Amino acid sequence: MSDEEDMQKMKKAVVLSSGGLDSTTVMAIAKSRGYDIYSLSFRYGQRHCAELEAARKIAEQMQVVQHLVMDMDMKLIGGSALTDSIAVPKDWDEKERGDDIPVTYVPARNTIFLSYALGWAEVIGATDIFIGVNAVDYSGYPDCRPEFIAAFEKMANLATKAGVQGQKIRIQTPLIQLSKAEIIRKGTALGVDYGLTHSCYDPSDDGRACGHCDSCILRKKGFAEAGAPDPTRYQ
Amino acid sequence: MSDEEDMQKMKKAVVLSSGGLDSTTVMAIAKSRGYDIYSLSFRYGQRHCAELEAARKIAEQMQVVQHLVMDMDMKLIGGSALTDSIAVPKDWDEKERGDDIPVTYVPARNTIFLSYALGWAEVIGATDIFIGVNAVDYSGYPDCRPEFIAAFEKMANLATKAGVQGQKIRIQTPLIQLSKAEIIRKGTALGVDYGLTHSCYDPSDDGRACGHCDSCILRKKGFAEAGAPDPTRYQ
Numbered sequence: 001m002s003d004e005e006d007m008q009k010m011k012k013a014v015v016l017s018s019g020g021l022d023s024t025t026v027m028a029i030a031k032s033r034g035y036d037i038y039s040l041s042f043r044y045g046q047r048h049c050a051e052l053e054a055a056r057k058i059a060e061q062m063q064v065v066q067h068l069v070m071d072m073d074m075k076l077i078g079g080s081a082l083t084d085s086i087a088v089p090k091d092w093d094e095k096e097r098g099d100d101i102p103v104t105y106v107p108a109r110n111t112i113f114l115s116y117a118l119g120w121a122e123v124i125g126a127t128d129i130f131i132g133v134n135a136v137d138y139s140g141y142p143d144c145r146p147e148f149i150a151a152f153e154k155m156a157n158l159a160t161k162a163g164v165q166g167q168k169i170r171i172q173t174p175l176i177q178l179s180k181a182e183i184i185r186k187g188t189a190l191g192v193d194y195g196l197t198h199s200c201y202d203p204s205d206d207g208r209a210c211g212h213c214d215s216c217i218l219r220k221k222g223f224a225e226a227g228a229p230d231p232t233r234y235q
Numbered sequence: 236m237s238d239e240e241d242m243q244k245m246k247k248a249v250v251l252s253s254g255g256l257d258s259t260t261v262m263a264i265a266k267s268r269g270y271d272i273y274s275l276s277f278r279y280g281q282r283h284c285a286e287l288e289a290a291r292k293i294a295e296q297m298q299v300v301q302h303l304v305m306d307m308d309m310k311l312i313g314g315s316a317l318t319d320s321i322a323v324p325k326d327w328d329e330k331e332r333g334d335d336i337p338v339t340y341v342p343a344r345n346t347i348f349l350s351y352a353l354g355w356a357e358v359i360g361a362t363d364i365f366i367g368v369n370a371v372d373y374s375g376y377p378d379c380r381p382e383f384i385a386a387f388e389k390m391a392n393l394a395t396k397a398g399v400q401g402q403k404i405r406i407q408t409p410l411i412q413l414s415k416a417e418i419i420r421k422g423t424a425l426g427v428d429y430g431l432t433h434s435c436y437d438p439s440d441d442g443r444a445c446g447h448c449d450s451c452i453l454r455k456k457g458f459a460e461a462g463a464p465d466p467t468r469y470q
Contacts, residue, residue, distance in 0.1 A: 108354030119343030
């Protein structure tokens, strides 16, 4: 068997894992498609580490081949409520929200995450990168849109050895057209334990969700619409 | 004066600075075009820190507004002679070199560098990012080609607030079509002190160049062809 055949047989995927509901569902989908999972999380100056702890538990439960936590000091760059001392907005009304890009947006975050994933994919010989971006219930982040993903994929194929040598790199976004409720239904069908996942932007010290930030509100609404029990521990 | 006019007046550029000959020339070019310079370097598990020391001195001498050194642990990813224990090739013959991508290639490095630059540009309100890639005397890295840069620029404009809000982000590559000799002539005309720059992949502990790695050979040849004195301290 040639090296190439061997690599195809392995079918490796890098899955970006935030420890949240979306990325965990994505991991279950990738697994159900027969990929060996290499999960990648980031310590990027988050105010709390509940999500990294969740990502670790999920990696263990999903039996990933390797779980990598990269350090990146986004605080040096700043500019977001998620890494700076800007207040996390609570109980936003849909109407108030408007078309503005929210303060929880971290500049170029998905671009940086995907770039690291691309580097790792190249080293381990994976041609598939999974990311849980979503264009339906998304929060107004420019780097969650299908046109951004398409442009990143095109760039990735020009950036790397694999791309240059004709192995197509694919950025897979299985949630991009799903509502939060559809995501939860899909994950539930695949046996995802959502009790392990963490979504809240502003949890208590013991990791319980605030129930009022943007992310909590979308999550709650999703469970309600999916008619699924919400296993989140709220404050 | 509106915020927008104020920002245009400022004309900020993020310049990727490796402390090497190319990026230092790029910085001088950006400065000559009237930009306020924000220089960005990376500590990415290089085997030596001579290049970071060079970048710091250059930032000081060029009077940049801010010099930022980001930590990124590329060693976790691995896969290159520049960060792993793979031997740096010496005295390669042009013919031996062939079309292969060399072992000094770091997977997705320019993609990651440019992604950080994009995040920083967004925070400080810069729309121009300068990078010293070169497609003439380049060493076979896929992420130094014009088509990669064009694809990154397109992606960047879809990834960010600035792009979405209609401020065009530009990835500027003033060296892309120049030979090493032309780069040196241009930099010399702009007053660059090449004695401050560092190119060697395998320097001695006191920062002197080996004179035999890929990067040293290209640099030497450049000074010879430009008819300029080579200020490099060799071992």
